[in-house]
Each structure stands twice: as structure tokens, then as C-alpha cells.
Amino acid sequence: MSISHAPPGSPSPDISGISKSFAPNAEGVSGPDLQPVVPVSSRRARVPRWLRRTSGPLLLLVLWQLLSATGVLTADVLASPERIAQVGRDLISDGSLPSAMGTSLRRVAFGLLFGTVIGTGLALVSGLFRIGEDLVDAPVQMLRTVPFVGLIPLFIIWFGIGEAPKTAIITLGVTFPLYLNVYAGIRGVDTQLIEAGESLGLSRWGLVRHVVLPGALPGALTGLRYSLGVAWLALVFAEQVNADSGIGFLRVQAREFLRTDVIVVCLIVYAFLGLLADFIVRSLERLLLQWRPTFTGR
Amino acid sequence: MATDVHRPVTPTVTQAVRVEGLSRTFDGRAVIDDLRLDIAPGEFVALLGRSGCGKSTLLRILAGLDRDIKGTALVPRRRAVAFQAPRLMPWKKVWRNVLLGLPGKPERARAERTLDEVGLGHRAGAWPKTLSGGEAQRASLARALVREPDLLLLDEPFGALDALTRIKAQHLVAEVWQRRGCAVLLVTHDVEEAVLLADRVLVMDDGRIAHEQHVGLDRPRDITDPRFAELRAGLLRRLGVDTA
Numbered sequence: 001m002s003i004s005h006a007p008p009g010s011p012s013p014d015i016s017g018i019s020k021s022f023a024p025n026a027e028g029v030s031g032p033d034l035q036p037v038v039p040v041s042s043r044r045a046r047v048p049r050w051l052r053r054t055s056g057p058l059l060l061l062v063l064w065q066l067l068s069a070t071g072v073l074t075a076d077v078l079a080s081p082e083r084i085a086q087v088g089r090d091l092i093s094d095g096s097l098p099s100a101m102g103t104s105l106r107r108v109a110f111g112l113l114f115g116t117v118i119g120t121g122l123a124l125v126s127g128l129f130r131i132g133e134d135l136v137d138a139p140v141q142m143l144r145t146v147p148f149v150g151l152i153p154l155f156i157i158w159f160g161i162g163e164a165p166k167t168a169i170i171t172l173g174v175t176f177p178l179y180l181n182v183y184a185g186i187r188g189v190d191t192q193l194i195e196a197g198e199s200l201g202l203s204r205w206g207l208v209r210h211v212v213l214p215g216a217l218p219g220a221l222t223g224l225r226y227s228l229g230v231a232w233l234a235l236v237f238a239e240q241v242n243a244d245s246g247i248g249f250l251r252v253q254a255r256e257f258l259r260t261d262v263i264v265v266c267l268i269v270y271a272f273l274g275l276l277a278d279f280i281v282r283s284l285e286r287l288l289l290q291w292r293p294t295f296t297g298r
Numbered sequence: 299m300a301t302d303v304h305r306p307v308t309p310t311v312t313q314a315v316r317v318e319g320l321s322r323t324f325d326g327r328a329v330i331d332d333l334r335l336d337i338a339p340g341e342f343v344a345l346l347g348r349s350g351c352g353k354s355t356l357l358r359i360l361a362g363l364d365r366d367i368k369g370t371a372l373v374p375r376r377r378a379v380a381f382q383a384p385r386l387m388p389w390k391k392v393w394r395n396v397l398l399g400l401p402g403k404p405e406r407a408r409a410e411r412t413l414d415e416v417g418l419g420h421r422a423g424a425w426p427k428t429l430s431g432g433e434a435q436r437a438s439l440a441r442a443l444v445r446e447p448d449l450l451l452l453d454e455p456f457g458a459l460d461a462l463t464r465i466k467a468q469h470l471v472a473e474v475w476q477r478r479g480c481a482v483l484l485v486t487h488d489v490e491e492a493v494l495l496a497d498r499v500l501v502m503d504d505g506r507i508a509h510e511q512h513v514g515l516d517r518p519r520d521i522t523d524p525r526f527a528e529l530r531a532g533l534l535r536r537l538g539v540d541t542a
Contacts, residue, residue: 196385200399
């Protein structure tokens with residue numbers, strides 16, 4: 001007499017039954033619906049990114065030109081792109097734009113120079129010396145809250161209507177962002193590094209030169225970048241008052257004669273100069289901050 | 299308590315470190331309290347203790363970084379520190395970091411010689427931020443060694459390293475110490491590391507040296523040696539950890 005463990009009507013040996021249940025689409029067991037994972041590259045459009053990115057502004061330009069050509073956008077509201085290009089060429093060829101740019105650039109350069117010297121100098125005094133901080137920081141923080149543009153009338157009374165008030169207003173605008181960032185940079189230097197420098201026997205001046213100043217440099221460059229932005233803004237304000245040369249003067253004159261084309265050319269020049277300044281600071285950063293692995297401005 | 303001194307330390311007048319009656323208080327709380335410590339020239343001393351027992355404070359005092367003290371602390375003029383974090387100036391290339399603070403205008407070759415000694419000669423011209431953790435710690439060690447210190451202070455220098463790098467770094471320190479013959483004070487919380495490297499292990503508690511253990515094992519030491527395990531267990535008991 002024998003006892004069978006398998007059910008009598010078993011159609012196949014047990015083992016194949018198990019393996020079958022794991023096989024896809026086995027009888028009685030329905031597997032999940034499978035779908036292919038489509039590689040992302042095969043779905044992406046073939047148009048390169050730079051082309052897609054430039055097509056937006058180009059479309060806008062075409063629309064602008066269309067609106068101007070059909071007369072929806074009249075010349076005294078906004079000149080057509082074609083006209084602006086024409087005027088730009090004329091202004092360059094008759095020398096008025098280059099000379100205006102030269103004048104404005106000189107103002108910004110001087111303002112930037114003085115502002116950098118004053119802002120950085122004050123930041124060094126209050127960043128490096130406790131007594132300097134007590135004496136300098138509070139007044140600077142107070143003055144910082146005064147909108148510098150509001151000082152234009154005062155500057156005109158003090159300095160007249162020549163170059164001096166214009167340079168002064170740019171200097172003022174540039175000084176504060178630089179001061180704040182250099183000061184914060186100095187105070188933000190890792191105390192562990194300063195301690196390490198001390199343990200290496202660095203003198204006070206050695207610490208400043210080898211640890212504090214290089215450590216404050218990233219902040220200082222951020223300040224410089226910010227200052228450049230403010231410098232152009234200050235230039236616009238400064239040249240709106242009693243200017244007889246420079247880009248601002250061109251703009252004011254154009255306003256008198258409703259020359260929207262000249263105004264737009266001036267705006268383009270501002271944008272171009274701003275980009276140029278940014279490029280210069282970025283090159284400086286590339287040069288001075290090459291030790292930073294986070295640096296991605298390549 | 300073991301009294302067998304493997305490396306005969308002759309009782310000379312000159313000590314590498316002489317500390318007597320040293321106290322340091324933080325807001326009225328004594329972190330170091332009437333501490334006494336002598337380290338002989340060329341001696342390797344490890345300082346163990348629970349965190350917050352004042353061992354790092356003692357090292358900072360000996361380094362001259364904390365001078366708000368009472369009592370006597372005599373240390374060699376030529377001393378150098380390697381911290382737990384490498385503390386390299388990120389804006390100076392490795393070789394300039396090594397030479398930083400040296401008097402005069404030392405040449406790059408001098409830095410390279412020391413970097414070679416710690417096996418980092420090929421990275422002399424690299425920026426510190428491109429180094430791995432172990433490499434940065436070796437650069438930090440080279441920066442300490444280039445000063446040719448009579449006293450080398452190590453503040454948990456292997457604490458932040460991974461296990462494998464740590465073993466290599468420990469061997470390197472042992473090697474360098476044997477070649478240079480400077481006194482070393484190693485602050486650590488790793489008992490095994492202390493027994494592996496030191497001539498004498500001190501346990502600090504309540505702001506003073508609570509226990510002293512001479513390690514008389516031959517070098518290089520074998521951590522599987524039963525005597526090693528015994529020393530280790532004994533010290534752990536002293537630190538309040540029962541392994542049994």
C-alpha cells in the first residue's frame with residue numbers, strides 16, 4: 001500500500017508547475033503589462049538648444065518690425081528695428097556715439113576708481129581693526145540707507161554742473177556695495193584658517209596678507225560686480241542733469257525731438273556696456289579665484 | 299601600572315614640554331585644573347579622554363593658541379600643529395601652504411622635499427580643494443614637519459579619515475616620528491591608535507592627568523598581540539568602557 005502525496009489528478013510533476021508560474025503569460029497567471037522604456041534622446045527634438053533660445057527674441061523682433069511696418073506702432077511711440085539699426089549706423093559713422101560713449105565711460109571709470117578706493121579702504125579699516133569698526137561702520141551703515149540719487153541737488157550746489165557732481169554721484173553709488181561686501185568678506189573668513197595661520201607663526205600683517213585678504217576676495221568681487229551695476233544706474237541719473245555730452249545727453253536731446261530711435265540706440269549701448277563690464281569682472285574672477293572648485297564661469 | 303620603559307628616557311634637565319600647575323577656566327568652570335605634564339625630547343605621548351575632558355584645550359595651550367592660562371607651560375620654540383581638519387589655505391597651492399609662515403623666502407624645493415616625505419610630492423602644485431581627505435591631511439602634516447619641530451602636536455589628525463586611509467596615515471606618522479625624532483603629543487579618542495603609536499598613554503579626566511600607561515611593546519606593534527589587547531582593554535576600562 002502506498003500513499004501518494006501528489007494529488008491523483010496532477011497533470012504534470014510539481015516542479016514544472018512552480019517554474020511555469022514564474023514564466024510570463026503562464027496559463028492562469030497573468031503577468032503585468034510590459035511597455036518599453038523609451039530612451040529620452042530619441043524623443044527629443046533635433047533643434048539645438050541655442051537655436052531654440054535665440055528664436056524667441058528673433059520672433060519678438062520680427063513681430064516688432066511687422067507692427068511698425070503696418071503702422072500699428074508709430075515712430076513717435078517706438079521706432080522700427082530697421083530704423084534703429086539705421087540710426088545706430090549713422091550715429092557711429094558721424095562720430096557722435098563713439099565720443100558720447102567715451103565721455104560716459106570716462107565718468108564711470110573715475111567714479112568706479114574713487115568708489116573702489118574709498119569703499120575698499122573703509123572696509124579694510126573697519127574689517128581689520130576693532131576701533132576702525134566702531135568708528136567707521138555705524139556712520140557708513142547710516143549713510144547707506146540714504147538713496148544716493150537724492151543727493152544730486154546737494155552735489156550740484158557743492159560741485160557745480162561740470163564733471164565733478166557726475167563723478168561724485170557714481171563714486172557714492174559704487175562705494176556702499178563694495179564696502180558692505182568687502183567688510184562681510186573679511187569678517188566671514190574662517191576662524192579655523194586664521195588659527196592655523198597663527199599656529200604657523202604668521203605675524204599680524206602676514207595673517208592679513210595670506211589669510212584674511214585672499215579669504216575676503218570672493219566677497220570683494222561680488223561687491224565689484226554689484227558696484228558696476230550701480231555705476232551704470234548712477235550714470236543714467238547723473239547724465240540726466242545738466243549734461244552737455246555723453247550717452248545721457250544724447251538721450252535727453254532725443255527726448256526733446258521725440259527721437260525714439262536714438263533713445264533705443266542709447267539703451268542698447270547701455271546694455272552693451274553693462275555686458276562688457278560683467279565680462280571684465282568674470283574674467284577677473286576666473287583669474288583670481290581659480291582655486292575655487294565651485295567656480296563655473298568657464 | 300606598567301613601569302617598563304621600552305625606550306629609555308633619560309631624566310635630563312631639558313624636557314620637550316614642562317607643564318606645572320596649569321589651569322584654564324571657561325566662565326568659572328575649570329577645564330584644566332592644576333595639571334602637570336612632562337614630555338621628554340623624542341617621546342611619543344598619546345592623550346586620551348572623553349570628549350570635553352579638556353584634551354584639545356591642553357593641546358591648544360601647548361600650541362600657543364590659547365594663552366588665557368594660569369600656571370607654567372614651557373614648550374619648544376619650534377613646534378607645529380596638525381589639526382583634525384587639514385586647514386589648508388584654499389587659495390594657495392599645496393607647496394605654498396607648506397611654506398606658509400616660514401621665515402625668509404624658502405624655495406619650492408624645500409616644500410617638495412617634505413611633501414615627498416609624506417608621499418605627496420606629485421601633488422605639490424595642486425589646489426588644496428582638489429586633494430582627497432587623506433592627501434589633504436598629509437599636506438597638513440608636511441606643513442607641520444617642514445618647520446622641523448621639536449614638538450609635534452597632533453589634534454585627532456586621523457579623526458576625519460576613512461578606516462583604510464587612517465591606517466596608512468597612522469603608519470606614516472609612526473615612520474616620520476622615528477625618522478625625525480621629535481617629541482609628539484597625539485590627542486585622540488581612539489584607544490587602539492594610542493597603544494599602536496605611543497610610548498606613553500595618558501588618560502585625562504576632570505582637567506588633569508588621571509592615569510598614565512607606559513606601552514612597552516616592540517615596534518612595529520601588532521594589534522593581534524595579546525599584550526596589545528590587554529593594554530587596550532585596561533585603558534578602555536579607565537575610560538569607563540567595559541569590554542568584558
